[in-house]
Amino acid sequence: MIDFLRHLRTVAGSLLPLILVIGLFQLAVLRRVPEGMALMLTGLCLVAIGITLLLRGLDLSLFPVGRRLADVLAAKGSLFWLLSFGFALGVGSVAAEPALIAVADKAQAISDGAIRASTLRIVVALSVGLVVAIGMLRIVLDHPIQWYVLGGYLLLLPITHFTPTEITGLAFDAGAVSVNTITVPLLLALGMGLAAALRGRNVLTDGFGLLALAVLAPRIAVQIYGLLVYGTPASDAAPLAAYPVAPIGDMLRPTHGGFATLAHDLLRILQSLLPIVGVALLFQYVALRRPFAQPGRLAGGLTLLIVGLFLFVEGLRMGIFLLGERMAIQLGALDSPFYLYLFVFLVGIGTTLVEPALNAFAHKAREALRGNMTVRALRTVVALGVAVGMVVGVHRMLSGGSLELYLAVTIGALVVVTALTPSRIVALAYDVGGVATSDVTVPFITALGIALTILGGSNDALAQGFGLVAFASLFPIILVMAYACLVDLGVRARDSL
Numbered sequence: 001m002i003d004f005l006r007h008l009r010t011v012a013g014s015l016l017p018l019i020l021v022i023g024l025f026q027l028a029v030l031r032r033v034p035e036g037m038a039l040m041l042t043g044l045c046l047v048a049i050g051i052t053l054l055l056r057g058l059d060l061s062l063f064p065v066g067r068r069l070a071d072v073l074a075a076k077g078s079l080f081w082l083l084s085f086g087f088a089l090g091v092g093s094v095a096a097e098p099a100l101i102a103v104a105d106k107a108q109a110i111s112d113g114a115i116r117a118s119t120l121r122i123v124v125a126l127s128v129g130l131v132v133a134i135g136m137l138r139i140v141l142d143h144p145i146q147w148y149v150l151g152g153y154l155l156l157l158p159i160t161h162f163t164p165t166e167i168t169g170l171a172f173d174a175g176a177v178s179v180n181t182i183t184v185p186l187l188l189a190l191g192m193g194l195a196a197a198l199r200g201r202n203v204l205t206d207g208f209g210l211l212a213l214a215v216l217a218p219r220i221a222v223q224i225y226g227l228l229v230y231g232t233p234a235s236d237a238a239p240l241a242a243y244p245v246a247p248i249g250d251m252l253r254p255t256h257g258g259f260a261t262l263a264h265d266l267l268r269i270l271q272s273l274l275p276i277v278g279v280a281l282l283f284q285y286v287a288l289r290r291p292f293a294q295p296g297r298l299a300g301g302l303t304l305l306i307v308g309l310f311l312f313v314e315g316l317r318m319g320i321f322l323l324g325e326r327m328a329i330q331l332g333a334l335d336s337p338f339y340l341y342l343f344v345f346l347v348g349i350g351t352t353l354v355e356p357a358l359n360a361f362a363h364k365a366r367e368a369l370r371g372n373m374t375v376r377a378l379r380t381v382v383a384l385g386v387a388v389g390m391v392v393g394v395h396r397m398l399s400g401g402s403l404e405l406y407l408a409v410t411i412g413a414l415v416v417v418t419a420l421t422p423s424r425i426v427a428l429a430y431d432v433g434g435v436a437t438s439d440v441t442v443p444f445i446t447a448l449g450i451a452l453t454i455l456g457g458s459n460d461a462l463a464q465g466f467g468l469v470a471f472a473s474l475f476p477i478i479l480v481m482a483y484a485c486l487v488d489l490g491v492r493a494r495d496s497l
Contacts, residue, residue, distance in 0.1 A: 008052045018350030019044065021343070022327070029339050030330055043318030050312030051356045053304045058185045058360055060301025065280050068293070070193030073283075079140065082194075083133040085283050089190065090132030090214065092275035093183040095125040100177050107170050114229050120222065124174050127221035131213035132187065138209065139194050139201065145209040145427040146418060152216045153411050159223045160404055167226030168403060172470040175219040176437040179211055184357040184435055186276065187211055188364050205424045208365075212430030215473065262314070269309045277302070312356060337398060344394050344448065348387030348472065352436055358382060361435045365428065373425070373487065381483045382432050385476030390445065392475070393468035397452055403470075410474050421481040422488050429480040437473040445469055 026032060073082045094100060104117035104124075138148060160168050179187070187210040195207035284292060292298055331340040352358060362375045396406050418426060437445070445468045 004052060004056065008048060012048045017353055018347070021346040021350045024346075025327060025331070025339070025343055029343075030327070039318050043315040046311045046315030046318065047354065048315075050308045050310070050315055051354070051359060053308030054312060054356055055308075055360060055363060057301045057303070057305030057308055061298050061305055062186050062276070062301070063189045063364065065189075065292075065298065068193070069280065069283060070190050071197045074194055074197035079137075081283075082140075083136055085279075086136040086190070087129040087133040088279045088282070089186065089276070090129035091125045092279040093186060094128045094178050094214075095121060095275055100124060100174065103170070103173055103177055115226070120174070120225065123221050123225050124178055124218045127217040128178050128214045131217040132190075132210055135191070135210040135213045136194060139191065139206050140198065142201065142206065144423060145212070145430065146423070148209070149212050149216060149426075149430050150415060150418060152213070152220060153414060156216070156220055156223075157408055157411060159220060159227070160407060163223040163226050164230055167223055167230065168407075169470075171219045171222035171226065172473070174222045175215045175217075176434070176469045176473055178218045179214050179434040180272075180357060183214070183276075184211060185360045185364055187214060188361060188431075192364070202424065205427065208427035208431045210431075211361075211434045212427065215434035265313050266306075266310055269306055269313070273302070273306065341391055341394065344390045345387045347448075348390040349383040352383040352386040353379060355436065357435045358432070361432065373484065377483070378432070378480070381479050382436050382476045385432075385479035386436050386472045388479070389471035389473070389475030390448070390468055393445075393471040394448070394452065396471075397449070397468075407470060407474075410471065410478075414474060414478055417478050417481045417485070421484055425481065425484040429477050429484065432480055433473045433477040436476045437469055445472055 069085065070082075073085055076082075100121055101117075104120040107115045107120055108117040134148070138145065163171070188208070191210045192203050192207035195201040195203045195205075198206075201207075284290065327343065331343050334340070358379060362379050365378070366375050392406065392410075395401075396403065421429065449468045
């Protein structure tokens with residue numbers, strides 16, 4: 001209970017920036033008290049309790065399971081079983097992800113059936129499974145992560161040039177939802193466990209990078225799939241249909257009522273967890289042929305994880321996203337866009353600081369960051385990166401700039417700063433790009449994009465809304481590496497005195 005209260009106090013402190021931003025703009029700029037204040041405060045309390053239970057559940061279940069399986073498979077010396085486990089874990093962690101299911105269904109509706117929801121989910125899941133296996137092979141072969149991520153992003157540029165904008169937005173969103181609160185700690189524990197088990201590997205340099213590849217691969221694979229559907233002369237696919245814009249509030253509002261809605265949310269959480277648990281059971285009893293060391297502890301951790309996720313989802317449902325949408329529309333209607341830019345920047349910081357995937361990532365990365373970067377500094381720099389990326393994305397939307405041009409300049413900056421960054425930080429920096437855009441940030445960013453699309457009178461919600469996700473996931477990588485360069489310069493200057 002003491003540990004729970006200490007973690008709850010930490011999480012509650014992380015929620016304060018979001019509360020202060022919303023309160024400041026409501027009272028000082030819009031000069032009105034938001035509707036449903038009691039409901040919103042209740043939702044924030046549920047979010048805080050949910051994240052606290054979730055982190056404790058991860059410590060008791062998925063963290064030790066992933067690391068133990070990596071240790072034992074590495075000790076067996078079978079590369080086949082090790083890579084097979086990575087592939088199965090990557091596919092299983094994504095195939096039943098509720099956010100991916102929602103994105104795939106939306107893509108099928110927009111394309112009038114040309115893009116099949118089931119095919120899109122298979123493309124994303126297989127691409128993640130493949131790169132997780134490749135990422136584990138990278139650790140075994142001791143290859144620098146730069147070869148893989150820079151090659152992937154440089155490949156992304158020409159593909160993006162030939163891909164319809166709507167498919168580009170869909171691809172970047174698919175990359176964002178391919179990692180979530182469950183897959184982040186599991187892949188992190190897998191990579192760190194494998195690096196720790198292999199002689200001569202460094203956990204910070206070699207243990208990170210799986211998340212970066214899991215975000216990058218769907219962005220390439222989905223665009224290639226889009227080119228096959230729309231880009232060939234022989235294709236008889238219908239042109240992309242205009243997607244009927246609906247407020248995000250209507251999208252998030254439950255279609256059921258009362259107990260039915262709660263049961264539906266709980267079933268979605270169980271659906272996303274079952275494939276991962278199934279993969280762990282399969283390799284534990286088939287490949288390793290041994291039972292779990294502490295089944296009671298594992299069951300208790302999974303229970304806390306389910307309850308934490310459930311409370312977190314219900315907290316989000318109780319007005320947080322709806323309030324953000326209404327404020328974006330109200331601020332966007334003002335004569336000057338200054339307040340909208342400021343709101344987007346501050347909300348980008350606030351939503352990222354409460355992101356459960358980032359909290360889980362920082363919590364687990366603490367042991368590898370010693371002497372390089374504090375956890376507080378990591379979370380702060382990532383939050384600033386999301387905020388800057390959101391401002392850039394909103395400016396592109398308001399100015400009507402080319403998504404392809406903005407992405408090319410951003411990826412160019414990414415390549416330059418990667419070449420200057422100490423190699424020990426590169427893998428971790430690329431991982432935070434996927435962690436920063438997860439369960440909280442992606443829905444909130446999408447809500448802002450759709451709200452601004454409505455405000456501008458456009459009916460192209462898919463390209464506009466998802467364009468924000470791309471920048472919110474790329475800029476944290478750039479800022480974390482830039483911060484690491486500054487720290488390294490400071491250390492060198494101090495040593496030279």
